[in-house]
Amino acid sequence: MKYQLQPSLAILDENGFTTLAGWAIVYNTDAITKEYLGATYQFLPVGVGLPALAYLDAPKEVDDDHAIVRQNDKWTYPTDYRGKKIYSIETGVESTVTTIGNIPDGFTLLKPNSEFDSWNGKKWVLDKEKQHQYEIAIAQSQLTQLLNDINEEIGNLQDAVDAEIATEQQTELLKKLKGYRFKLNQIDVDKAPNIGWPIKPE
Incomplete structure (x- = not known):
């Protein structure tokens, strides 16, 4: 033919070397992870083979939950959760998947509903005891702060009374405080959060 309307295609022998120079579609992979990177056209002169990490056989299409990886001279399709949030079944702490493959042991894609959830092997369930202990700790902290404040205020007023310089109003306030x-x-913090906090006198 006077004109060639299509590019010449390379032909390779059984050893992977080019016997007829031409173009080939090659499928490239990452040097470290062997993940598929994309297809390119490559011109192959006679006597050479494919570039490193490139292959002639095409991988199949996959969905967003799988990757394409070259292993043992064939394409494999492992699960791929990169970029997704996972949660420690021990602590509920959130992290992000960064590697190809299954979710690491000890983690789940299911997000806890609260900081008081515990993993029961299949799902998160509210740990009422953990929640109650947290509420007790909050109540104890609040009670400690109130007592510190009122002890300081009572101490100042008591000094005034002892020094006989307190006004009648200050003496009355001291009794109320x-x-x-x-x-x-008298507050039982174990009853948190159902605690009736007394109102401080003014």
């Missing part, structure tokens, strides 16, 4: 402190000391 001592009553308030007494009520604080």
Whole structure:
């Protein structure tokens, strides 16, 4: 033929060397992970083989949950959760998948509903005891702060009374604040969050 309307195609022998120079579609992979990177046209002179990490056989299409990886001279299609959030079944702490393959042991794609959830082997369930202990700790912290504040205020007023420089109003307030402190000391933080906090007298 006077004109060649199509590019010449390379022909390779059984050893992978070009016997007829021409173009070939090659499928390239990453040097480290062997993940498929994309297809390119490559001109192959006579006597040479394919470039490193390139193959003539095409991989198949996959969905977003799988990757294309070359292993043992064939294409494989492992699960691929890269970029997705996973959660430690021990702590519920969130992290992001960065490698191809199954979700690491000890993690799940299911997000906890609260910081008090525990993993039961299949799903997250509310750990009422963990929640209650947290509420107790919050109540204890609040009670400690209130007692510290009121002890300081009572101490100042008591000094004034002892020095006989307190006004009648300050003396009366001191009595009320001592009553308030007494009520604080009767609080059972184990009943959190159902605690009736006394109102501080003004």
